[in-house]
Amino acid sequence: xxxxxxxxxxxxxxxxxxxxxxxxxxxxxxxxxxxxxxxxxxxxxxxxxxxxxxxxxxxxxxxxxxxxxxxxxxxxxxxxxxxxxxxxxxxxxxxxxxxxxxxxxxxxxxxxxxxxxxxxxxxxxxxxxxxxxxxxxxxxxxxxxxxxxxxxxxxxxxxxxxxxxxxxxxxxxxxxxxxxxxxxxxxxxxxxxxxxxxxxxxxxxxxxxxxxxxxxxxxxxxxxxxxxxxxxxxxxxxxxxxxxxxxxxxxxxxxxxxxxxxxxxxxxxxxxxxxxxxxxxxxxxxxxxxxxxxxxxxxxxxxxxxxxxxxxxxxxxxxxxxxxxxxxxxxxxxxxxxxxxx
Amino acid sequence: xxxxxxxxxxxxxxxxxxxxxxxxxxxxxxxxxxxxxxxxxxxxxxxxxxxxxxxxxxxxxxxxxxxxxxxxxxxxxxxxxxxxxxxxxxxxxxxxxxxxxxxxxxxxxxxxxxxxxxxxxxxxxxxxxxxxxxxxxxxxxxxxxxxxxxxxxxxxxxxxxxxxxxxxxxxxxxxxxxxxxxxxxxxxxxxxxxxxxxxxxxxxxxxxxxxxxxxxxxxxxxxxxxxxxxxxxxxxxxxxxxxxxxxxxxxxxxxxxxxxxxxxxxxxxxxxxxxxxxxxxxxxxxxxxxxxxxxxxxxxxxxxxxxxxxxxxxxxxxxxxxxxxxxxxxxxxxxxxxxxxx
Numbered sequence: 001x002x003x004x005x006x007x008x009x010x011x012x013x014x015x016x017x018x019x020x021x022x023x024x025x026x027x028x029x030x031x032x033x034x035x036x037x038x039x040x041x042x043x044x045x046x047x048x049x050x051x052x053x054x055x056x057x058x059x060x061x062x063x064x065x066x067x068x069x070x071x072x073x074x075x076x077x078x079x080x081x082x083x084x085x086x087x088x089x090x091x092x093x094x095x096x097x098x099x100x101x102x103x104x105x106x107x108x109x110x111x112x113x114x115x116x117x118x119x120x121x122x123x124x125x126x127x128x129x130x131x132x133x134x135x136x137x138x139x140x141x142x143x144x145x146x147x148x149x150x151x152x153x154x155x156x157x158x159x160x161x162x163x164x165x166x167x168x169x170x171x172x173x174x175x176x177x178x179x180x181x182x183x184x185x186x187x188x189x190x191x192x193x194x195x196x197x198x199x200x201x202x203x204x205x206x207x208x209x210x211x212x213x214x215x216x217x218x219x220x221x222x223x224x225x226x227x228x229x230x231x232x233x234x235x236x237x238x239x240x241x242x243x244x245x246x247x248x249x250x251x252x253x254x255x256x257x258x259x260x261x262x263x264x265x266x267x268x269x270x271x272x273x274x275x276x277x278x279x280x281x282x283x284x285x286x287x288x289x290x291x292x293x294x295x296x297x298x299x300x301x302x303x304x305x306x307x308x309x310x311x312x313x314x315x316x317x318x319x320x321x322x323x324x325x326x327x328x329x330x331x332x333x334x335x336x337x338x339x340x341x342x
Numbered sequence: 343x344x345x346x347x348x349x350x351x352x353x354x355x356x357x358x359x360x361x362x363x364x365x366x367x368x369x370x371x372x373x374x375x376x377x378x379x380x381x382x383x384x385x386x387x388x389x390x391x392x393x394x395x396x397x398x399x400x401x402x403x404x405x406x407x408x409x410x411x412x413x414x415x416x417x418x419x420x421x422x423x424x425x426x427x428x429x430x431x432x433x434x435x436x437x438x439x440x441x442x443x444x445x446x447x448x449x450x451x452x453x454x455x456x457x458x459x460x461x462x463x464x465x466x467x468x469x470x471x472x473x474x475x476x477x478x479x480x481x482x483x484x485x486x487x488x489x490x491x492x493x494x495x496x497x498x499x500x501x502x503x504x505x506x507x508x509x510x511x512x513x514x515x516x517x518x519x520x521x522x523x524x525x526x527x528x529x530x531x532x533x534x535x536x537x538x539x540x541x542x543x544x545x546x547x548x549x550x551x552x553x554x555x556x557x558x559x560x561x562x563x564x565x566x567x568x569x570x571x572x573x574x575x576x577x578x579x580x581x582x583x584x585x586x587x588x589x590x591x592x593x594x595x596x597x598x599x600x601x602x603x604x605x606x607x608x609x610x611x612x613x614x615x616x617x618x619x620x621x622x623x624x625x626x627x628x629x630x631x632x633x634x635x636x637x638x639x640x641x642x643x644x645x646x647x648x649x650x651x652x653x654x655x656x657x658x659x660x661x662x663x664x665x666x667x668x669x670x671x672x673x674x675x676x677x678x679x680x681x682x683x684x
Contacts, residue, residue: 018360021357021427021429022358023365083362083363088360090457091509102569103565107564110569114436116432116434117432117433119363164436227449227452228439229440234440
């Protein structure tokens with residue numbers, strides 16, 4: 001298992017996250033990365049690969065160029081208007097409202113977002129670009145030699161959609177990895193998302209395509225973030241019909257039910273004839289996660305890697321969520337060890 | 343000028359408003375009401391009329407019953423889940439997302455909102471209902487005897503739409519007043535909105551109707567809140583085509599340009615044959631307003647009342663915005679004095 005990681009993530013750590021009516025320390029924090037890095041080292045995965053910056057053309061293959069442009073310049077525009085605090089989106093183009101893109105930065109901040117718990121700060125763009133670059137590089141290398149890779153992405157990516165950010169995500173690292181695998185020779189890629197939360201961004205990006213299968217097992221959106229994506233009847237549209245499979249599960253779901261859903265996703269991916277795999281690896285399915293409700297134990301995580309390795313195709317893991325900070329490293333390492341069978 | 347007012351507004355004052363990446367003291371604060379109350383008294387308008395609670399049927403005439411139900415029970419559902427802070431919406435059903443109404447309170451909070459600067463607290467529903475009741479009662483009385491009324495509504499209402507809150511607004515007081523005037527015998531009502539911000543909620547509620555004309559002069563949404571409503575080409579739809587008129591104006595607009603737009607709206611209302619008038623009275627067009635950018639002086643506000651009185655129809659003023667707290671009373675009284683010609 002080759003590990004791609006970069007210290008560039010440290011530039012991103014917003015001052016607060018809206019939770020229970022207050023601004024609290026964000027659950028998505030730099031120590032998450034440190035604990036994973038430490039656990040990888042302790043498990044003997046000591047080498048770290050960095051990455052060249054991913055090209056704008058690759059970003060534009062999965063995101064609206066206007067959105068990429070917004071993210072690139074947002075902080076400079078914001079501070080040019082005299083602001084010094086983080087950019088928290090407040091006004092959103094709700095149903096029946098005008099969908100024209102506003103001229104001012106406050107308006108565009110809401111236009112290009114779907115959630116207000118996630119803000120943009122001075123270092124957000126550089127960190128997001130670095131995370132996407134790791135995913136891209138991991139995909140290039142894994143397609144080249146078949147060795148599985150782990151991209152220790154932070155910020156995560158699977159909630160970032162064609163043209164909006166939120167849920168701690170800005171650029172969709174997993175979607176970029178899938179796109180890169182196609183560009184490097186894969187013909188059909190599966191993105192399997194095992195994060196507790198539905199990967200609404202990834203689904204949206206590949207909704208109308210057959211060359212990328214998207215399968216997700218997650219908390220039922222009727223009860224869990226992102227609330228407006230991930231129902232069982234969402235199965236792709238247009239040319240992409242049938243290439244999206246969602247397995248929403250009830251709050252409190254235990255490991256055996258969860259693994260049955262994962263096996264089902266894997267069967268669908270096999271049936272789709274995929275020749276490469278991207279895993280959106282969240283470990284917030286862990287029983288002690290502070291903002292999630294599934295009941296996987298640390299030892300269970302090895303089973304995720306074991307099952308996904310059974311697909312027997314070039315595989316890139318991209319780090320997504322997981323907020324039980326002290327245990328996040330152990331849980332991630334268990335997945336990766338399960339994959340390589342040690 | 344008959345004044346409708348109630349102390350019930352004091353139950354509503356959220357702990358914070360998102361602004362510049364922080365939670366700051368809300369601009370929409372109880373002292374706004376106090377300053378208006380004091381200025382009315384100083385100007386000899388000493389009598390205060392209260393109101394019986396507006397009926398649910400009247401609310402349901404302008405709002406989705408599911409939205410009214412949400413507002414009614416939101417705080418109890420929130421606290422039942424163990425929360426104790428204010429309800430700040432964080433996750434919104436953005437474009438292409440599933441528009442199904444979630445089961446859990448966090449999901450519904452975002453579904454029924456379009457902005458995150460506005461939160462729900464313990465006393466929000468009682469205060470919003472009291473404000474709507476004042477608007478309703480003022481409409482009943484004014485249609486009955488023709489005497490103009492001022493409903494000192496707090497919270498304000500014009501951003502509250504068929505099924506979402508935001509912009510400090512929960513129930514659309516002005517829309518309720520218009521609906522009541524129709525129920526009490528008016529045949530065509532004009533709602534003229536002079537607040538600095540576009541009355542997106544009122545527009546949305548009456549979008550497809552001819553019996554309510556909606557005209558608004560406001561900051562260009564390309565540059566100003568609510569960002570996604572109020573462009574000049576928004577003119578009503580379906581059966582309501584032509585019965586909505588928007589006059590967005592550039593940041594920094596002066597009084598002469600602003601009054602020309604108001605005159606234009608009044609001409610349209612006359613042309614529409616209206617026999618009753620509701621005024622969404624915001625005084626945040628004032629030159630020293632902290633979150634707006636027009637340049638009306640205090641003395642200019644009398645001209646608003648003078649011009650609107652020229653329509654010569656039963657008229658109800660509903661209080662909307664205005665955040666230069668020390669001067670808000672003077673500016674409101676100047677409008678009302680202008681109307682009655684003293």
